[in-house]
Amino acid sequence: MIPLSKPAPASAGITGTWRTYKPVVSLDKCIDCGLCWLYCPESVIDWEKGHKVTIDYTYCKGCGICADVCPVKAINMIPEEA
Amino acid sequence: MSFRLDQLPKKRYVVPGNAACAGCGMMIGWKILGMALGEEAVLTIPASCASVVQGLSPKSGIAMPILNVPFASAAAVATGIAEAFKTLGVKGHAVVWAGDGGTADIGFATLSGAAERNSNILYIMYDNEAYMNTGIQRSSSTPRAAWTTTTPMGKRERKKDVALLMAMHGAPYVATASIAYPQDFYRKLKRAAEVEGFKFIHLHTPCPPGWRFDPAKTVEVARLAVETGAWILWEYDNGKFKLNPPSTIYADKNKRKPLKEYLKLQGRFAHLTDNDIKNLEEEIDAKWQTILALAKTFS
Amino acid sequence: MKALTAQKTALTGNYAVAYAVKAAKPHVIAAYPITPQTSIVEKLSEFVEKGELSARFVNVESEFAAMSVVYGAAMAGARAFTATSSHGLLYMYEATWWAALSRAPVVMAVVTRTIGPPWNIHVEHNDILTLRDSGWIIGMAETVQEVFDMTLQAFRIAEAALLPTAIGLDGFILSHSTEPVEVTPQDIVDKFLPPRRPDAPITLRPGEPVIFGNLPSDNRIHARHKVATVYEAQNQAKDIIKKTDEEYGKLTGRSYGGLVEWYKTGDAKYAAVCMGAWCSDAKAAVDALRRRGIPIGLMRVRFLRPFPSEEVAKLDQYEKVIVFDRDITPLGGVLGVEVRAHLTRAEVVNIVAGIAGVDFDAQGFLDAVQKAVEGQYRGVEFVI
Numbered sequence: 001m002i003p004l005s006k007p008a009p010a011s012a013g014i015t016g017t018w019r020t021y022k023p024v025v026s027l028d029k030c031i032d033c034g035l036c037w038l039y040c041p042e043s044v045i046d047w048e049k050g051h052k053v054t055i056d057y058t059y060c061k062g063c064g065i066c067a068d069v070c071p072v073k074a075i076n077m078i079p080e081e082a
Numbered sequence: 083m084s085f086r087l088d089q090l091p092k093k094r095y096v097v098p099g100n101a102a103c104a105g106c107g108m109m110i111g112w113k114i115l116g117m118a119l120g121e122e123a124v125l126t127i128p129a130s131c132a133s134v135v136q137g138l139s140p141k142s143g144i145a146m147p148i149l150n151v152p153f154a155s156a157a158a159v160a161t162g163i164a165e166a167f168k169t170l171g172v173k174g175h176a177v178v179w180a181g182d183g184g185t186a187d188i189g190f191a192t193l194s195g196a197a198e199r200n201s202n203i204l205y206i207m208y209d210n211e212a213y214m215n216t217g218i219q220r221s222s223s224t225p226r227a228a229w230t231t232t233t234p235m236g237k238r239e240r241k242k243d244v245a246l247l248m249a250m251h252g253a254p255y256v257a258t259a260s261i262a263y264p265q266d267f268y269r270k271l272k273r274a275a276e277v278e279g280f281k282f283i284h285l286h287t288p289c290p291p292g293w294r295f296d297p298a299k300t301v302e303v304a305r306l307a308v309e310t311g312a313w314i315l316w317e318y319d320n321g322k323f324k325l326n327p328p329s330t331i332y333a334d335k336n337k338r339k340p341l342k343e344y345l346k347l348q349g350r351f352a353h354l355t356d357n358d359i360k361n362l363e364e365e366i367d368a369k370w371q372t373i374l375a376l377a378k379t380f381s
Numbered sequence: 382m383k384a385l386t387a388q389k390t391a392l393t394g395n396y397a398v399a400y401a402v403k404a405a406k407p408h409v410i411a412a413y414p415i416t417p418q419t420s421i422v423e424k425l426s427e428f429v430e431k432g433e434l435s436a437r438f439v440n441v442e443s444e445f446a447a448m449s450v451v452y453g454a455a456m457a458g459a460r461a462f463t464a465t466s467s468h469g470l471l472y473m474y475e476a477t478w479w480a481a482l483s484r485a486p487v488v489m490a491v492v493t494r495t496i497g498p499p500w501n502i503h504v505e506h507n508d509i510l511t512l513r514d515s516g517w518i519i520g521m522a523e524t525v526q527e528v529f530d531m532t533l534q535a536f537r538i539a540e541a542a543l544l545p546t547a548i549g550l551d552g553f554i555l556s557h558s559t560e561p562v563e564v565t566p567q568d569i570v571d572k573f574l575p576p577r578r579p580d581a582p583i584t585l586r587p588g589e590p591v592i593f594g595n596l597p598s599d600n601r602i603h604a605r606h607k608v609a610t611v612y613e614a615q616n617q618a619k620d621i622i623k624k625t626d627e628e629y630g631k632l633t634g635r636s637y638g639g640l641v642e643w644y645k646t647g648d649a650k651y652a653a654v655c656m657g658a659w660c661s662d663a664k665a666a667v668d669a670l671r672r673r674g675i676p677i678g679l680m681r682v683r684f685l686r687p688f689p690s691e692e693v694a695k696l697d698q699y700e701k702v703i704v705f706d707r708d709i710t711p712l713g714g715v716l717g718v719e720v721r722a723h724l725t726r727a728e729v730v731n732i733v734a735g736i737a738g739v740d741f742d743a744q745g746f747l748d749a750v751q752k753a754v755e756g757q758y759r760g761v762e763f764v765i
Contacts, residue, residue: 001581002158002593002606003140003593003602004139004583004592005591005593005595006140006241006592007096007097007142007592008141008634009098010099011100011101011138011319012097012099012100012101012112012138013099014099015099016644019105022134025266030159030548033087034087034088038087038113038264039264041104041113041300042097042098042100042102043094043095043098043113046335046765048088051090052178052337053338054164058099059098060107061104061105061180063106063297064105064296064298065110065298066296067102068300068301069302073277077298081274104693121587121588122520122587123587124457124587132598133594136592137595137596138391138595138596138598139592139596140598141598142590144590145587146590147585147586147591148595149594150592150593150594151449151457151479151594152476152479154475155446155449155476157446157481158441158445158447158450158453159450159452159456160453161411161439161449162409162411162449162454162455162456162461163453163454163456163585165409165437165439165454165455165459166408166457166459168437169408169409170408170457171588172457172458173587174588174660175587191445192446192449193440194442195446198442199440200438201442256736262453303749353610372588
């Protein structure tokens with residue numbers, strides 16, 4: 001009747017390709033605060049209590065907010081290889 | 083109300099791979115909205131960044147029911163949804179998620195109408211302080227002196243204070259919020275959902291491409307806006323007006339960080355002289371005097 | 382067969398709309414006052430205030446908000462109604478198009494009025510005709526009784542076709558004239574108009590993440606949607622309108638012929654075409670012309686959208702087709718242009734008259750037809 005949409009990943013494509021810097025988590029430094037998960041604007045960070053932070057690089061746009069809000073600097077932004 | 087991160091919903095209301103810019107402040111706010119009201123709200127969204135970030139149909143980058151509507155119409159459409167829900171016996175909130183252009187400018191008549199009627203809607207104005215969707219043109223919510231593509235020398239007029247205008251409508255619940263303080267925004271969303279009638283939350287959402295700053299700094303910029311006193315967290319709840327932490331401490335001018343710390347991160351203020359900054363600081367202090375007077379009067 | 386329980390009462394056109402809307406039991410009504418529509422919403426707000434109608438009545442700050450409110454209500458599953466006129470319709474214009482392409486079955490009464498400047502509150506049809514390309518169904522009533530009946534029919538048509546529906550009544554000529562009206566008893570209305578399905582065109586409910594209106598991944602999705610709405614759904618609505626009118630006739634004893642009404646066209650050599658309240662004057666003129674020996678009939682357009690193409694095509698059998706428009710475009714009148722586009726043989730004379738509220742009565746029709754028949758009027762003529 002009318003064209004409807006349903007939530008699905010990649011509504012704007014594989015947005016990981018936008019990235020120029022890649023966030024890499026050092027789990028040994030992680031204090032399990034969850035702030036990276038909370039502030040990630042893309043919802044690409046999974047976090048469960050117990051130092052389990054994982055990033056979905058298929059869609060991570062590489063904004064670097066996670067690294068910026070991390071209170072112990074456990075996330076580094078590494079240049080993507082050309 | 084407890085705000086423990088590990089107890090917040092893990093469901094992704096913002097779905098990865100959407101069309102938002104990297105570091106979009108508005109999307110942080112949207113995540114919090116989802117966590118607070120994701121299963122209870124139907125969203126009405128006028129033309130804005132929020133309509134574009136949903137991505138391309140038949141997919142959507144937002145996992146909430148959404149009716150996209152004409153630019154100026156959101157408060158009225160949401161009113162219709164709320165009235166329909168009431169007569170049909172549907173439980174749920176009619177929520178508007180709208181930008182500053184759709185709220186402070188073209189949508190202001192429908193907004194004011196809904197506020198005056200006390201329509202049972204929750205209106206959230208995510209404020210990125212310009213027409214970002216069309217490429218950074220000034221809005222009435224752009225702060226004084228900010229560069230935009232239509233104020234190449236800096237905006238000459240002051241920022242329209244929509245939240246105060248809503249409070250002066252006598253709305254039962256009005257609040258400001260910032261994406262740097264998710265717990266405060268979350269609590270305000272939950273509180274608003276308890277209130278019958280018109281609710282308005284003015285959410286400060288920095289925009290990296292529009293404000294000309296590094297997308298990693300979105301939260302930092304939002305936090306500095308509060309810490310310098312440029313953005314004040316308050317709420318007006320059934321006739322009582324009060325400051326909210328951390329703004330409470332910034333009532334004391336001496337506790338505020340220098341405004342320059344907020345401005346210097348943003349290219350849109352790069353042209354300002356020290357004297358310009360001093361003038362802005364004075365204007366911010368005048369705003370504080372108004373807010374403090376209101377807090378005192380409606381305590 | 383007349384309904385035995387029908388009550389006859391004296392109503393203005395505007396009150397006829399209000400009584401019909403009340404009988405239709407809408408959930409949500411929103412409107413903004415504008416002359417000559419105002420007494421519709423005044424009466425409806427009175428019904429609501431007195432508890433005679435359990436709808437939510439939303440006092441809005443503009444017509445744009447009125448259309449936006451009823452649009453939102455309709456998308457959330459409610460039966461919704463608004464009314465406006467002239468500049469009010471122009472002010473809500475963006476939302477009317479949005480409603481059509483959303484397939485929102487709102488019903489709107491348009492009390493037709495002149496568009497300014499200068500300010501002029503009298504009748505003209507240009508206002509309602511601005512909806513003609515949007516996907517809206519557009520009906521035009523001839524009498525106060527038909528205003529009542531068409532309003533009720535509009536709800537069923539809108540909800541069956543899933544297209545917003547406007548019914549036009551001529552400002553003052555119908556809106557403020559009192560005529561005896563048979564008010565359909567509520568039990569018959571309830572039989573005729575079942576409750577609205579709340580799940581079409583969309584189920585807008587918390588917890589059900591369905592999204593309407595985000596950008597298309599392929600513009601052909603949008604293009605197909607436009608064809609389906611503005612063309613196909615309009616064509617499908619033709620049958621819906623005819624069947625609705627027939628069924629209404631069975632229940633009430635009053636039906637009008639569907640998309641058009643034919644008047645004395647059987648043995649005619651000439652055909653007049655018009656729509657709205659002045660069709661009654663046109664019929665009187667037809668009678669008078671026939672007494673003078675001029676074999677003329679009339680096709681009254683009840684619905685301009687969907688356009689009655691099949692019926693209009695039949696006009697080709699007449700020697701001359703004289704189309705009367707109470708509206709003006711750079712090409713003449715809307716009806717004139719559209720009728721001409723359907724004919725290959727008959728000569729079409731388009732008479733634009735009565736715009737800006739200028740009086741045009743049975744004598745006016747008679748004179749104009751006479752001149753058209755005699756060949757004094759050709760192409761497009763303006764009678765002022």
